[in-house]
Amino acid sequence: MRGAVQQALLKAAESIVLDDRSIPQPRAGEALVRIRSVGVCGSDMHMYRFGQIGGIRIDDAGGPFVPGHEAAGIVEAVGEGVSADLVGRRVAIEPTINCGQCPWCLAGQANVCPHHTFLGLPGCDGALRQYMTHPARLCVPVGDELTDDELVMLEPLAIAVHALDRAGWAGGQGALVLGAGPIGLSILCLLASAGADPIVVTDKLDYRLNLASELGATCTLNPTRDDVPAAVKKIGGGYGLPFVFEAVGEQQTFEHMVACAAPAGIVAVVGISASDHLGFPHAPARRKGLDLRMVRRSNHTLERALRWAKSRHLPLGRFITHHYPLADVQKAYDQVSRYADGVVKSVIQP
Ligand SMILES: [Zn+2]
Ligand SMILES: [Zn+2]
Structure with missing residues (x-):
């Protein structure tokens, strides 16, 4: 197992380059995964456009890094202590590397582990490379039913499953999804497959609203022309x-989430804000006694997302609008960053 392999390195805002590395060797407890598909995530765009996300800056946090956290591939080797059965299996990557020992990990809340690292952020090279090592316990065997495209959607879908968990949504009840990006649309897919009615979806991009209608939204609204x-x-x-599921992270959707929730409504906030400071009108939120629940990533929900996708035949392939080889990573990032060409989810095939 020798030879150079390529990886994409995010060096600074809007500067992503290819670079050669040797194939990493799996250490004890790890698997070596040949990466076949990586999704370009909206959260990657914060780092790509501004060189930071939620106050974490590239330079302060460890310098240039390999992005990418929505990934799937094939295990080619395993380190000490890992069953050889994993070799040759198709796996989806769980990107949160939690400590497993703190009170929150022990309580089943790995997503808020204060000691975790997250794949594809400074200090923890991600999946935009041909080979990566990853803890074997976080490589989830996926079988053959889903395509490589569909597999990159499991990570956003796992966030959607966690958002429904956090909201405590129960079948049949109506919901509003603010934002028809991959996360909002994933929430929509789950709601639609579980019989939510009505399901209202908003977005400023009509092509995304069209997709939302096809995926089961009973009503779509565009805030640039509709009074949401x-x-x-x-x-x-x-x-x-x-x-209400807020999946944008902008001031307008923060106002809408309060204005649109019914009395005693539950608002799950999933969107990530570029500015990191958002406000909402206090009086209506207080008068309605709204329950605001922050949703951080996913929480042991990748396997449930996989089961849900398989058993309900979720149309995850519909999200994938573009494919790129690793050599065109900058083009792929620019496209998502500009919401160009009708992009929903772009997949890079290293
Ligand atoms: Zn993501
Ligand atoms: Zn922990």
């Missing part, structure tokens, strides 16, 4: 909807 709070209020019998 008035429309949602009406749909909710004059009161709004009992569940």
